[in-house]
Amino acid sequence: MPKQPTEIELEIATLSDQGLGGGTHNERPVWVRNALPGETVNARILKRRGGNRFADGQPLAQTHPDRVASPCQYFPRCGGCATHHLAPEAQLAHKQQQLQTQLELQGVEPQSWRSPTALLRLGYRRKARMGVRVVGDSVLVGFRESFSNRVARIEGCLTLTPELSRLITPLKTTIGQMSDPRTVPQIELAQGDDMCAVIVRHLQPLSAQEEALWREFQQRFEAAVLMQSKGYDTLKHIAEHQSQMPLLHYQIPEYGVTVGFYPHHFTQVNAPMNRELIRTAMAYLGDVRDRVVIDMFCGIGNFTLPLARAGALAVGIEASAEAVAMAEQNAQTNAVHGTCAFFDEDLYGEGGAMGMAEESIPRDSGSGIDGRFLHFGRAPDALILDPPRSGAGPNLEGWVRQPSLSQLVYVSCNPVTFAEDAKRLEACGFSLTQVGVYDMFPGTAHVETVGHFVRNTA
Ligand SMILES: C[S@@+](CC[C@H](N)C(=O)[O-])C[C@H]1O[C@@H](n2cnc3c(N)ncnc32)[C@H](O)[C@@H]1O
Structure with a gap:
């Protein structure tokens, strides 16, 4: 006979970053799916790991004012989503709160907050x-x-x-x-848009x-x-x-750009929200005509191609040689290959480090990141950073030491590393002028952030 799961009555005190209701039983933390703070739930323990217990929950009496019926019959058993029991506005507030907590932990205070951005609630995942x-x-x-x-x-x-x-x-x-x-x-x-x-x-x-x-x-x-x-x-x-x-495509109509990709390539999963990220980044950068902008962790050119279309001299850098080849092909098909260039480089490794020890990068465009930054014969004005969950990596200080860099747009899928990197950028003389969350994956615990950093004037 399989062992019956233990059932306990539990008061929920918190909502975790993973969307789980948190309570304590016999001095041990219990994390309950489908449970919200202030609720008393009947919790059925499904898993024990370390000192933690993980449980399914049924609210017993009073429910949280933001509780809603999940639109999905498979929630919460299916682990694809985590917060379908929470009203969409409350999900957004919870995401913003996570970002705020991480920034506070790092002692970073943004000059302003952008209202959370939400578009499609369902049917968004490509x-x-x-x-x-x-x-x-x-x-x-x-x-x-x-x-x-x-x-x-x-x-x-x-x-x-x-x-x-x-x-x-x-x-x-x-x-x-x-x-x-x-x-x-x-x-x-x-x-893609086509298939x-x-x-x-x-x-x-x-x-x-x-x-x-x-x-x-x-x-x-x-x-x-x-x-x-x-x-x-x-x-x-x-x-x-x-x-x-088979080559798939998505359009970025605001910039008249069509991006080709193969099915295994990294692409932003939520197409309308991706366009919103691009719009936001471009609005922060302002008029990019004839300015050198570096797109770090550029993938297949999602930000680089709109930059080039808007008149920038755009350089995309990315670890995957295959993504870089795709980005180059995309630059050709969109006829912006004259004003953008792509390079494959491990931005976390030594090859991603600035070679100089001094205040500015060397005049000649050599190899390595220094040379990439100078590809168009001029030092860059701005950076876009869109790294994986692990953040910008160990070379960030070297990149932003270049004095010609006046601003930086940071797109992040992890508020913890975003806040850590924001602190490092502040130490390098940048201020976080605005930050906001973007609901790239509604109903899940994923938090997408865009922050705009500007170099402090003396
Ligand atoms: C969040 S994705 C962003 C891609 C692109 N900006 C976009 O919007 O589609 C992060 C990218 O970083 C790349 N990457 C991961 N590790 C890297 C590294 N060590 N150096 C450079 N690029 C890396 C991945 O291949 C991926 O394309």
Whole structure:
């Protein structure tokens, strides 16, 4: 007999950054999904790790004034979302509060706050990685369940765009028709403005029948299918005749830019919010005509291409050589290749460090970051930083030491590293003139931030 989960009555005191209600039982912290501060819940312990307990919760009496019915039938069991039980405005306030707490911890006080920006609440997600599990006769395709490694049992997903959500059930059917469905551990979904794509990770070579099965899926559901046997370098488009990888696109209409990408490339998942991020960054930079702007962690050129279109001399730097090649191709197809340049460099490594010890970078454009900054023969006026969760990395001080840099737009997916880097930037003589949160992933714990830093005048 499996052990019955322990049930306890618990008062919820806090809401964690992960969207969990926090209480204490026998002097141990208990984290409860679907629970809000001030509520008393019946908590069923599902997992124990370290000194912490993780539980499912049912509110017993009085509920939090911002509690709402989740729009999703799979919440809170499915771990794809965390805060569907909280009103959208309260979710935003909670995200802003997290950022504020982190900035306070670092002693950084922004000169002003921008109101939180929210657009689509549902149907926004254009990219997702989902687990696949076979349970008895059923194939499951979904996000992991919260507090567990199990795959959630879902028929669709409200946060995905409808075009991607409609693929979940046919994916289950098709995987179920393979000779051994257990050889598919994961799938990835990606959508451009023009088409959808599915990456199917498979652990065994496909038989001719299985290839035919996936070709049929591709035709019937109008989604390009790529099979992946090992790393991304093994991606193979399933096509009758050997064909090229399907290229997806998204538009940034404000700048007349079309960005091409392959399904495994990094792209911002929420297309309207991405355009909002670009609008915000460009508004902070002001008139960029004939100014040198460096786009650090540029990916496939999401910010670099609009910068170049707006008249800047734009330099994009990024670790992935493949993303840089895509960015260069995008610059060509958008006819801005004369005013933008891309370089692959590990910005956290020695190659990403400024070579100079003095106040300014050398005059000649050598190799390394110094040379990249001087690519257009002039020192840069502004930086855009859009790093991964780990933040700007150890070379930040070297980059901003260049005196010609008057401003910096920092786009962040992690308020902890954003606040730490904000403190470092203040120590380098910059002020955080404005900051705000952007609801890139509504209903989840993800916090996206844009901050504008300006060099203090003496
Ligand atoms: C949050 S994404 C931003 C991409 C791009 N700015 C956009 O909006 O699509 C972060 C980018 O940093 C890149 N990256 C990760 N580690 C890096 C490193 N050590 N050096 C340079 N780039 C890195 C990733 O490949 C990814 O493209």
